[in-house]
Each structure stands twice: as structure tokens, then as C-alpha cells.
Amino acid sequence: MKDSVLGIDIGGSHMTAALVNLETRSLLQGTLCREAVNSNDTADNILACWCKIINQVFDGAKVTEKHIGIAMPGPFDYQNGISLIQDQEKFRTLYQLNLKQELAARLHIQPFQIRFLNDAAGFLQGEVFGGAARGGKQVIGLTLGTGLGSAFLDNGIAEDAALWQSPFKGGIAEDFLSTRWFIHRYFQCTGKVIQGVKVLAALGEECTEKSLIFNEFGDTLAEFLSPFIIARQADVVVLGGNIANAHPYFLPSLKAKLQENNIDIAIKIAELQEVASLIGAASCWESLHQS
Template identity: 55%
Template sequence: MEKPVALGVDIGGSHITAALVDLETRTLVKNSIKRSPVNSQENKEVILSAWCDIINKAFQNINGTRNVGIAMPGPFNYEEGISLIKDQDKFKSLYQVNVKEELAKRLDIPVENIHFINDAAGFLQGEVFAGAAKGNVSVLGLTLGTGLGSSLCLNYKAFDADLWNSEFLDGIAEDYLSTRWFVKRFNQLSGKVVAGVKELVEIVETDHHATMVFMEFGYNLAQFLIPIIKEHKIDTVIVGGNIAQSFSAFAPELIATLKGNGIDTQIKISELKEHAALIGAASCCDLSLT
């Protein structure tokens, strides 16, 4: 019997990463990760050739059926495989290109063996398939970093929640739940300039302004989560992205505020981290999930 292996691919604005995933053990195949920088400003041929090069390298020891799951930023028609990205300073040359058909032709893989998933949804799908949310039915995934990524997984199927621009406080959610908020708020309180969250973590024990910023962030995050948790009956929230590395600094205020509002939803850090989208994308090829 053929080993149930699929290729998970994570595509970003500056890179492609690919790895084989054993769908039975739900783990990455050892030493199978391939990664390469890709300039998203290039023309269609350069971009697609670079992607195919990495995909072929990752598949080099696999004989038989090839299945590929690709985590891709939006806007994108994930069912048909057509790129709709046009105003984001990346992948302009792929606008309205049927990427699924182009890859199938170049890789000599049947179109039906190539699957696409939103990158934020891929992250959460990975955590539900093999990580911190394994077995949970209703899960919210947040990737906190330079931007706010969000996804919902209901009945084991993840999709992009697109919450970054939802109304929140005096603006939108991303204004308060991203790296730039930390930098701006710390500057407002202290008059000092930091490059990012990592520097604040390093001084949080000794700088009361840094402590205040993390407490305020935890409170704001809880206020953002409360209506979403109630609406979708979320049992687990998975937090990923660079800001998740400072979880211990904002978690006490976050959890206390949630409990103060009668919410006992579990808040967990991503287990799979940068591998989550790879495993989540590959899991789209698991026929038992469809």
C-alpha cells in the first residue's frame, strides 16, 4: 500500500517553503523541507518557475501519486486556483492567472491533485490536524505580528475569518493587535522608541511602561475575543506569529479579563509554529477529511 504522503507548501510574499507530510502520523517527513526566496515583483514565468523548482526538489524521493496542498495569501479563488491579488505590492503578474492549471502543467500533476487553502486558515488547519487544537471542534486562530491574521475552524474545517479590518475601539482590530501598536503605545507612555515587541519583552521585568503596554494589550485582546468566542462558541483559541513569543507577558491580563466575563475558553500557543501552514496545507490532500 502506498504511504499516505502529501506535499505541504507555504507561499509568502518573499519566499516559498515546501515539505513532505506523512498524513498517517501527521508529521513532517524528516529532512524534506525545502525553502527558497522568491521575488513577488517578478513576472509570471519567474515566479512559477521558482515555485516549481522547490516543489520538484521536495518531491524528488517520491514515486507514484503526487498530491500538493498550498497555503496561499488572499484574495484568491481557492477552489479554482485563480489569483485575485492586485493591490498588495506582490504577485501582480499572477492577477487572474489560474495558478492551479499552470502548476499542474509544469509539474505534470493532475489538476485535481493540487489543493489551495488560505494561509491563515492553513495555519489553523495544521494546529487542528496535528497541533495544539487537535480534536477541537470550534477553534479560533490568530497570527499576531506585523499584521493580524485570523481564521476559524468549525467542524474541523478551517477558513479565513478576515477579522483584521473589523471595527474595534477607535479604529480597526489590526491597529491594536499588531507590532505597530506596541511600538506606538510604548512611545506614547515612555517617550522611548523600540523596534518591536522583542525589545519590550527584554525589559518588561524592569520597565513599568513595558509592563503597562503588555497588560493593556492583554486587556484589548480579551475585549476583541469576547464577542467572537460567544458568537461561534469557541472552545480553544490558538495564538501564533511573532507576538505569541511574548505570551507570558500579556497572558495574565488576557485570561483574567476573559474569566471576569465568564469565559473559560482555552488560550494556547501554536505548537507547530512555522510548520503549521505546511501541515495544514498538506492535510487538504487527506481524502478522509473531505
């Protein structure tokens, strides 16, 4: 299976892996594996767990040439495969380790057969490669949830944009474009605590605060996105994450506000969900299919 690459998404509590067919730009049926990983464990135990999952996927399919793409959170030296994570509550034991070499030795392959990609960039790369933004040229990707993930695609290559920390409305962007903003705003409006966006979206239309809050969020998102859309001459914005699941409630105000700013752009909702990053990671080997 020359056209198949193992795509991997590394999270703080789990690892998801599957073989991706580069020709069809989709997962090979029956190869998806998701398992918990203790990111505070020793380096040896973390690597052993990763390799167990990788071998499990490879062993279940007839793969003649093993190539691996890994979507990994930063900070990280993606070119050389060296972890730079040290001040987060995850993967601190991997600090300064060359994961290309460590994994290659355990998997009995060569380091060049492993490539790394930023996880936020992987999400956007996946959606452009085989999802909602397929064919986009200048694309902005946002993952809206507990935090704010972001990436820019330029000339076919996605890179982490780190927009979460952008100065905005007297704070930073993530203060206004994440789950905690919805919780805080609902409490301001009602004096009541709500668990999250999914609960808010499920409230009936008799809840006037619901439309007020979602419309405000759409306006805020448009205000935040507008300068980046203009500066990058973007042709598509793709939205993912848990908040994007509630898009019917904020998309109209988002589009209306952009049009007020004389911005006409396609807004796409992510299609690949949890597998976007691993498909994006695998797509960094697209040259295999083209060769």
C-alpha cells in the same frame, strides 16, 4: 508513500515546502525546503521558481502518487486555483491565471492533484491537525505580528476570518493588536522608540512600562475576542505569530479578563510556528490516509 502529501506555504518573499505524513501529522524528516521568491517577477519566472522547489522536494523522496496542498494569500479563488491579487505589492503578474492548470502542466500532473487553501486558514488548520489545537471542534486562530491574521474552524474546516479590519475602539482591530500598537504605546509611555515586541519582552522587570503595556494588551485582546468566542461557541483559541512568543507577559491578563466576562476557554500557543500553514495545506488531503 500514499500517506505523504507535499505541503506548501506561499509568502510574499519566500516559499516553504515539505512532505507531510498524514498518519503521523508531521513533516517527513529531511524534506523541508525554503527558498526566496521574487513575487514581483514575471509569471513565468515565479512559476518556474515554485516548480523548481516542488520538484526538488519530490525528487528527494520516493513518492508514488503526487498530491499537493498550497497555502496561498488572498484574494484568491481557492476552489478553482485562480489568483485575484492585483492591488498588492506581490504576485500582480499572476492575476487571473489558473494556477492549478499552470502548475499541473509544468509538473506533468493533473490539476485535480493540486488543492489551494487560504494561508491564514492554513495556519489554523495545521494547528488543529497536528499542533496545539489538535482535536478542537470550534476554534478561533489568531496570528499576532506585523498584521493581524485570523481564521475560524467549524466542523473541521478552517476559513479566513479577516478580523483585522473589524471596527474596534474607534479604529480597526489591527491598530490595537499588532506590533505597531506596542511601538506606539511604548513611545507614549516613555518618549522612546522601541524596535518591537521581542525587545520589549527582553527588558528587565525594573521597566514598569513593560508590565503595564503587556497587561493592557492582554485586556484589549480579551475585549476583542469575547464577542467572537460567544457567537461561535468556541472551545479553543490558538495564538501564533511573533507577538505570541511573548505570551508569558500578556496571557495572565488575557485569561483574567475573559473570566471577568464569564468566559472559560482554553488558550493555546501555536506549536508548529512556520510550518503550520504547510501542514494545514497538506491536511486538506487527509482523505488519502483514511481511504
